Structures are given as C-alpha cells and as structure tokens.
C-alpha cells in the first residue's frame with residue numbers, strides 16, 4: 168500500500184463503527200451529554216471553559232475567563248494565580264491518589280521503576296530545591312535534552328514547580344540543533360543523561376550536550392545536570408557539570424510551589440515551520456492546564472482504575488500533554504518506555520500492555536504501520552484483554568491501519584480515537600469520544616468548546632466533500648500564548664486567513680460533518696508524525712560545500728507516512744555519486760540529527776523556479792508522487 172492509495176482509500180471510506188452498548192452505559196460522557204456540552208459551549212464558550220477551569224485548583228480565581236482585547240494575543244483567565252504542578256502533583260497528596268501509582272517506567276533492557284504520586288511529589292520537590300540552589304529562578308529557561316526517563320518527568324515538573332520555563336529537546340536532535348534551541352531560549356541550565364538504551368545499544372548523550380555548549384551564547388547555560396542512566400564514564404567539567412544523584416541526595420522532601428500568573432509561561436517547545444528556523448511555541452500554566460485536563464479526561468474517559476500509555480517521547484507535545492501533564496492532572500497511572508518498540512523483537516509494546524494491564528493505548532499511525540508488517544502473531548502471544556480504548560495522533564491514519572489496530576489489538580471492541588491537534592494547540596481539538604460513531608480515517612468532529620471550519624483561501628467555507636484549509640475560528644484555552652521572541656511570526660497564524668487560526672492542514676468535511684485530514688498544506692514534511700520544514704532541510708544541505716542549491720520535499724513512505732527526498736544541484740567541480748550521497752546524509756545528521764530522515768537524494772542540473780526565483784517544491788512533489796497531498800487546485804478554481 169503506498170500513500171497515494173491510502174489517500175484514495177480515505178476518500179472512499181464508508182464504513183461506520185458504533186460503540187458497544189456496555190461502553191455507552193459506562194462512559195463518563197454519554198451521547199446526550201456530549202450534544203449538550205456542544206450546545207452549551209457554542210452558546211457560551213466562556214461559561215463552558217469556566218466550568219472546566221473549576222475542576223482544577225487555583226491559588227486565586229480569574230477576573231475574566233478570556234480577554235481578547237489584544238487578539239491574537241488572547242489572555243485566558245487573566246488575574247488568576249495557579250501552578251500546573253499543584254494540579255498534577257500537590258493536590259493528589261491530600262487524596263486517595265497519594266499512594267496510587269503515578270508513573271510506571273520500563274527501560275529497554277527490562278529494568279523497571281515505579282513511583283506513587285507521593286514518591287513522585289517528593290522526587291520533584293528535591294530536584295526543585297536543587298534547581299533553586301543552582302540559581303534557577305522563576306522565568307529562567309531550562310533545556311531538557313533527555314530520553315524517556317523518570318528524571319525527564321521529574322525535571323519538567325521541578326522546573327515548572329519553581330516557575331522556570333522548560334524546553335524539552337528530543338534526544339534524536341543533533342548538537343547543532345540543540346545549540347540553536349539553547350541559544351534561542353537563552354537557557355540558563357541544561358539537563359541531560361550520560362546516555363540511553365536504544366535497540367540494544369547505548370547511545371551517548373552527554374558528549375552531544377557538551378558539543379552543543381561549545382559556541383552556545385555567552386551568558387547562557389551556566390550549569391549542566393547529568394542523570395546517570397547507563398553508568399558510562401562521562402567527562403564532567405568542574406564547576407559547570409553536576410551529577411543529578413549528588414544534587415538531590417542532600418535536598419529536602421518539601422519545596423514551595425511558585426505562585427504563577429495564569430499566563431506566565433510554562434514551557435517552550437520548538438517545532439518546524441516553513442522557514443529554516445524552528446519556532447519556540449510557548450504554553451502558559453493556566454490556559455494550558457484547563458484545556459489539556461478537560462480534553463484528555465473526556466476523550467479518554469479516564470477512570471480511577473485506568474493504566475494509560477501514551478507512547479510518545481516527552482520531547483514532543485504529545486509527550487507533554489498526553490504523556491505527562493494530562494494523565495497526572497487526571498490522577499491516572501501513566502506508563503513510559505525508554506527504548507525501541509521492536510527490541511528485542513516486534514512484541515515489546517504488547518508485552519508491556521499485558522504486563523501492566525494497560526487499559527488505554529495512545530500511539531501514532533507510523534507505529535501501527537510498522538507493527539502491522541510483522542503480522543498478527545506478535546499481538547496474539549499476549550493477553551491484551553485489559554485494553555478498552557485505543558487512540559492515534561500525528562498524521563492521517565489509513566483505514567487499513569485503523570482496522571488492523573481495531574481488530575488485532577482492540578478485539579473489535581475498543582474504539583480507535585483519532586485525535587487531531589498540534590504543538591500550537593496544546594490540547595486535543597478534533598476527536599471522537601468513546602461513545603462516538605466512528606469512521607476509520609476520520610477525526611470526526613471538533614470537541615465541545617472548539618470551533619473549526621474547512622475554508623478556501625479567502626476564508627469562505629467549502630461545501631461538503633471538497634478539500635479546503637483547516638482553520639480554528641474561536642480561541643481555545645490551551646492555545647499557545649506566543650512564539651518565543653517572535654511576535655511577527657506568531658501573528659502569521661492569524662493573518663493568512665484574517666481572523667481565524669490557520670492550522671496548515673488540508674481537510675475535507677463529509678455529508679455528516681465528519682472531518683478527514685489529508686495532510687499539510689504548507690512546506691512542512693510529516694516524517695513519522697514529526698514535523699520538519701523543507702526550508703530547514705535545505706539549509707542543512709546548504710552547509711555542504713558540494714551543494715549549490717537544494718529542494719527538499721515529502722515523498723510517500725510505507726512506514727513513516729512521509730520521508731524527505733532532496734533534489735540537489737551541485738557546485739562546479741563536484742561529481743554525483745554514492746560517496747557524495749553518504750557524505751550529504753552525514754551532513755544532515757550533523758546539522759539536524761537522526762530525526763531528519765532522508766529517504767533519497769537526486770542530483771539535478773536545475774531546479775524548477777518561479778520567475779521571481781522562488782523554488783517550486785510543489786512541482787517536484789507532484790512529479791515524484793503523481794499527485795499532491797496538499798492538492799488545492801480544485802480549491803483555487805472555486
């Protein structure tokens with residue numbers, strides 16, 4: 168099955184799946200309540216989100232739910248005081264959740280660590296105190312360059328607890344990419360680990376972190392904290408580097424939680440756009456916690472007995488909202504796995520589901536496509552009967568992958584909830600609930616309190632069945648509060664089509680009002696559910712002396728959904744060949760990291776351009792794919 172087939176199938180899919188009666192009876196939100204919530208939210212959005220905010224704890228309540236005077240710089244809950252960590256941890260210590268498991272972590276070699284809410288609370292407090300003694304203060308930026316470890320969670324929460332702003336950088340980024348983010352954030356502290364286990368090997372991380380600091384901005388990163396994961400010897404710089412275990416050993420178990428304004432920043436998370444520079448998406452304590460809490464608890468119907476597993480790495484927004492903050496605020500038990508899904512063989516995920524009795528399993532379509540290849544014998548070896556809900560995110564899921572997941576993992580009983588959202592949205596935006604009627608490949612409808620539309624370039628709604636641009640027409644609480652140091656770029660989200668939020672996706676609505684996402688409308692490539700900009704790749708290629716010019720586009724990939732293909736024009740004196748291809752790939756690894764997968768490189772004598780000299784990537788893409796995922800030609804004719 169190639170991607171073009173997948174899109175065709177998405178366009179033809181007509182199957183419908185209804186929830187089992189028992190599931191509807193037991194659901195936290197039944198169909199009537201969902202309809203009621205939609206109506207209430209449409210009539211009184213502020214009232215709806217205020218009710219959601221009332222489910223959380225605040226040090227001081229808001230003067231107003233939403234201040235839109237400075238739109239698009241919306242302010243949610245102005246006047247309110249809070250801290251998301253109070254809701255994720257502190258408040259649970261006063262309830263029956265105190266001794267419940269907050270986190271079950273499994274390392275790739277098979278080691279395990281479990282934390283109750285009380286234990287996690289104490290660990291966070293100790294590290295919060297350590298951060299304070301290292302001189303980290305409210306508003307300072309802390310970059311966390313870590314694999315999925317308990318200490319990654321602890322670092323994020325400890326930073327947030329003292330009012331510092333965390334920025335997690337995925338461990339698959341290179342030293343240069345890390346340095347870029349450290350510099351942009353003007354980070355004061357870097358947290359990393361000696362290394363981590365991946366596919367049976369130890370990957371060193373500390374040395375990459377060291378390399379990133381060479382040439383980083385002069386007055387940033389005064390200190391580095393190193394977590395011992397693999398017990399490999401690493402060079403520690405005297406006075407700059409601190410062993411995590413040494414720092415927390417002498418710290419107290421209690422630490423004050425900083426009182427934050429609702430719109431004080433909680434974290435920065437870098438994501439790719441259409442230029443060479445990644446954007447630092449900013450989320451705040453108040454709005455983010457309300458949006459994430461309400462949407463995660465309703466979509467995943469969280470119950471006290473759930474074991475929730477989101478397979479995303481903490482380096483992405485899914486890891487933030489659905490892996491850490493959402494589940495902890497909900498008081499549920501979260502599972503985290505360090506390593507490769509196929510290590511030591513293709514049943515690792517199913518063995519984890521069976522071992523801990525995972526009830527809700529949330530993953531990416533790319534993962535399903537990868538596991539499908541190995542057939543059903545792997546899931547069949549494990550008792551997956553604990554599962555009750557499945558979810559996917561990150562890219563369109565083909566009906567084939569949806570059905571495979573539903574049948575072979577979900578016993579044709581567990582709803583598959585396809586959730587559409589973005590780093591910028593912070594929370595789930597378009598998604599079914601467990602009680603919804605499902606169509607494989609459709610993200611169904613916007614959640615209560617979220618208003619979306621499919622429009623043409625002028626902002627006029629397109630008729631059912633037609634492709635158009637996905638926009639969000641009303642502000643939502645966990646919307647990003649800005650882009651770090653880049654107000655102009657932030658405003659672009661709202662000016663492409665005036666007055667609405669432009670998501671950058673192509674979508675279509677069917678006769679039932681169900682939404683089908685077709686792919687990106689812009690020059691952003693979605694590789695295995697991770698965004699990478701064409702311009703970012705091209706800039707990285709440009710670093711190589713052989714490259715005169717380059718165009719990078721997304722091409723279909725069976726497993727990754729999309730992968731990058733580069734068309735390269737060489738400088739005088741350089742000859743195409745396998746050696747050069749290898750060398751160019753090395754440059755990309757060096758510039759961006761293993762996260763930027765280059766599927767192929769083709770040498771060309773010229774690249775298609777407009778008369779004004781702009782690269783026409785669409786031409787290359789259409790040539791390559793025989794179609795355009797973001798095909799808007801029909802739309803433009805309308």
Ligand code: WT7
Nearest residue numbers: 485560561562563585586587588589590684698
């Ligand atoms: C882009 C956002 C939010 C977590 C993961 C990605 C694509 C996201 C879906 C979905 C089809 C999806 C969109 C979106 N996307 N979810 N359910 N169906 N496409 O976050 O890196 O900010 O990327 O991922 O293209 O714009 P992100």
